[in-house]
Amino acid sequence: MNAPPATANVAPAVQPGPPLWLLAELTYRCPLHCVFCYNPVDFALNSTELSTDDWLRVLREARVAGSVQCGFSGGEPMLRDDLEVLVAEARRLGFYTNLLTSGVGLTEARATALKQAGLDHIQLSFQDSTRELNDFLSHTKTFDLKRRTAEIIKAHGWPMVLNCVVHRLNIDYIGQIIELAVELDAEYLELANSQYYSWAELNRDALLPSREQLERAERVTNAYREKLGDTLRMFFVVPDYYENRPKKCMNGWGNIFLTITPDGTALPCHTAKMIKGLDFPNVRNMSIQDIWYASPGFNHFRGDAWMKDTCRTCPEKAKDLGGCRCQAFMLTGDAANADPVCDKSPFHHEVLKAVALAQIPDAQRTVVKPLVFRDPKASRQFTEASTPALK
Amino acid sequence: MNAQQAAIGLDNRPRVAAHFRLQWEEAQKSWVLLYPEGMVKLNVSAGEIMQRLDGEKTVQALIDELERQFETTGLTPDVLDFLAIAHRQGWVKP
Numbered sequence: 344m345n346a347p348p349a350t351a352n353v354a355p356a357v358q359p360g361p362p363l364w365l366l367a368e369l370t371y372r373c374p375l376h377c378v379f380c381y382n383p384v385d386f387a388l389n390s391t392e393l394s395t396d397d398w399l400r401v402l403r404e405a406r407v408a409g410s411v412q413c414g415f416s417g418g419e420p421m422l423r424d425d426l427e428v429l430v431a432e433a434r435r436l437g438f439y440t441n442l443l444t445s446g447v448g449l450t451e452a453r454a455t456a457l458k459q460a461g462l463d464h465i466q467l468s469f470q471d472s473t474r475e476l477n478d479f480l481s482h483t484k485t486f487d488l489k490r491r492t493a494e495i496i497k498a499h500g501w502p503m504v505l506n507c508v509v510h511r512l513n514i515d516y517i518g519q520i521i522e523l524a525v526e527l528d529a530e531y532l533e534l535a536n537s538q539y540y541s542w543a544e545l546n547r548d549a550l551l552p553s554r555e556q557l558e559r560a561e562r563v564t565n566a567y568r569e570k571l572g573d574t575l576r577m578f579f580v581v582p583d584y585y586e587n588r589p590k591k592c593m594n595g596w597g598n599i600f601l602t603i604t605p606d607g608t609a610l611p612c613h614t615a616k617m618i619k620g621l622d623f624p625n626v627r628n629m630s631i632q633d634i635w636y637a638s639p640g641f642n643h644f645r646g647d648a649w650m651k652d653t654c655r656t657c658p659e660k661a662k663d664l665g666g667c668r669c670q671a672f673m674l675t676g677d678a679a680n681a682d683p684v685c686d687k688s689p690f691h692h693e694v695l696k697a698v699a700l701a702q703i704p705d706a707q708r709t710v711v712k713p714l715v716f717r718d719p720k721a722s723r724q725f726t727e728a729s730t731p732a733l734k
Numbered sequence: 735m736n737a738q739q740a741a742i743g744l745d746n747r748p749r750v751a752a753h754f755r756l757q758w759e760e761a762q763k764s765w766v767l768l769y770p771e772g773m774v775k776l777n778v779s780a781g782e783i784m785q786r787l788d789g790e791k792t793v794q795a796l797i798d799e800l801e802r803q804f805e806t807t808g809l810t811p812d813v814l815d816f817l818a819i820a821h822r823q824g825w826v827k828p
Binding site: 360361363408409411412414437439441463464466500502504530531 | 752753759761762768770771
């Protein structure tokens, strides 16, 4: 290793293990406009993407630091035409390589090249099924694309892993979604309820399902589980707004997970950049080793010294580590507060308010905000609109 | 597929299942099993068994090899127990 000793940086509160999971967000460019996208709302400001050589160096440094799972994500990672080069190097280094894609751009030729590069796994996501809900339900265009992509994935011997973000507008069709996965001969299906960050947070009132919707969806999923057995493994992720205790977010801040954004910013999770007042390092001027072990941004929420009384005195603090720092920041204005999903949080009423609204049918609501679709124009508008408020 | 699959016996020639990759991780000083978006860190015994599964060697031959190498006897129940778990988890094929 040629990383310089980290003398100028702070010592970690708790010495973490290696960054086992590396998420390489290659680009924020995307042909889709999903209302639940977790890319930052101000993504349009992030225009200078890392070069191929930068990424190759990131992969090598991360591997030396102990990373072993590598996800190529975005935006739509297929839009990078050096994807095959990066996958080949990652595979050569010993990473297990995952591609997270909508399937748009995954042609037979590129699939062949990716297979040759040694790509281990493709996670195929359903497209924005809100804008295309009718199409999706009628099994026309979307189905054709998914069918073609699924055939390509199968033909190359990859496991078929489907991911569908579930929310108020599509959760009632969960049976159809499962049927689609069966038709595509998928091995795994992730039914991931939208988590309310970034674009999904902007659209939260329109996306958070009612309790009744949620319970029905779980019933339907369980019925299919019984019917299908091991042929299709399904993961159902509930929205944490309906829980009384927070999730152990990212399995702990700076514990196993390392995200590199398209411009090279290194984050402990893909949304952490929203937390104002925290400085995050960039791979352009710091090694992965130093980023992980010695940068203030990564050490800030390690251990429990940062916790406020609600968490510090809580007997359950080791179980969830106070939940999600981003959620605490979004809903309380201070990332060091307990995640307000927790019913011990003094801000828990913020979550209850959203849950209460979710029980009101759309037709009976007095205020209905239009859905905001993720695209560069909306990104610039919302960034400008929110800038003064941040000062 | 059936939840009650036939157990792996001494005459089987098991191998690591497709879509799983077994490799030594220096940073963790252990054998790990990698699969889509996940990883299982194997303990020392599990690592010693898994790295010997090649689809050609019988379980009996594998046990003989382990007993010779570690100068011990009576490993059969432990190996069969582990293989049963690994099979149930989908990590190995008989």
